[in-house]
Amino acid sequence: MTTSVHYAIVGSGNVGTALARLFARAGVPVGIANTRGPESLSPLTDSLGDTVRALPLPEALASDVIFMAIPFAAIQELGSNLPDWTGKIVVDTTNAHFSSGSEEVLQGRLSTAYAAEYLPGAEVVKAFNQLPANTLAAELEPGIGRRVIFVASDSEKASERIAALVDELGLAAVQLGRIDEGGRLIQVPNALVLRNLVERPLH
Numbered sequence: 001m002t003t004s005v006h007y008a009i010v011g012s013g014n015v016g017t018a019l020a021r022l023f024a025r026a027g028v029p030v031g032i033a034n035t036r037g038p039e040s041l042s043p044l045t046d047s048l049g050d051t052v053r054a055l056p057l058p059e060a061l062a063s064d065v066i067f068m069a070i071p072f073a074a075i076q077e078l079g080s081n082l083p084d085w086t087g088k089i090v091v092d093t094t095n096a097h098f099s100s101g102s103e104e105v106l107q108g109r110l111s112t113a114y115a116a117e118y119l120p121g122a123e124v125v126k127a128f129n130q131l132p133a134n135t136l137a138a139e140l141e142p143g144i145g146r147r148v149i150f151v152a153s154d155s156e157k158a159s160e161r162i163a164a165l166v167d168e169l170g171l172a173a174v175q176l177g178r179i180d181e182g183g184r185l186i187q188v189p190n191a192l193v194l195r196n197l198v199e200r201p202l203h
């Protein structure tokens with residue numbers, strides 16, 4: 001029987017693992033899947049405790065919010081798993097810039113606009129793509145503040161939902177608006193990429 005979880009991470013490499021660590025640290029339940037099946041994820045899930053559950057890919061894709069932590073070149077294949085993505089939020093962590101041949105594929109489009117074409121009906125949010133995975137997962141020393149995560153989407157509702165989740169994960173969301181406006185700044189190699197910012201309380 002398939003039991004859907006609210007959040008799922010698809011991809012268990014650098015970014016998928018970093019995200020799983022953030023969820024585990026905050027105690028927010030999440031599923032994680034890859035192409036090789038749940039058994040391959042045991043070393044990771046055993047190290048992170050009960051919060052992170054290994055899932056078969058179809059079960060992960062039944063979630064409401066899916067973190068797409070896969071290579072840019074795999075987006076089309078992932079998208080083909082579902083005929084209709086309506087009702088789902090897909091958080092696009094991919095960066096086309098480092099994928100060979102991506103310029104020909106993109107033809108001037110932003111990578112998130114390309115991704116949205118293969119996820120028909122999904123509300124796509126760009127986030128968690130602009131920092132190296134090890135930085136994303138690294139804990140800040142107490143009292144320093146909260147690491148900033150930029151969030152962009154053409155759906156205001158989806159942007160708000162992911163910003164609230166970012167907050168729940170102990171990070172500070174900065175919403176940038178639409179993908180082709182503020183969101184452009186977090187598409188590699190633009191201005192906010194690799195900016196490791198920390199929000200400190202005002203005094």
Ligand SMILES: NC(=O)c1ccc[n+]([C@@H]2O[C@H](COP(=O)([O-])OP(=O)(O)OC[C@H]3O[C@@H](n4cnc5c(N)ncnc54)[C@H](OP(=O)(O)O)[C@@H]3O)[C@@H](O)[C@H]2O)c1
Pocket residue numbers: 010011012013014015016033034035036037057069070071072074077078093094095096098128129130131132133134
């Ligand atoms: N590395 C970074 O520091 C970093 C930082 C920010 C953004 N990014 C971007 O984030 C994305 C992921 O990067 P990464 O370094 O985490 O990659 P990675 O270490 O190579 O991991 C990729 C993961 O995607 C899974 N995968 C591939 N095709 C799939 C498919 N069709 N369906 C389901 N799962 C699939 C792989 O499954 P298997 O394990 O079964 O092979 C693997 O777990 C890339 O687009 C990258 O540009 C990377």
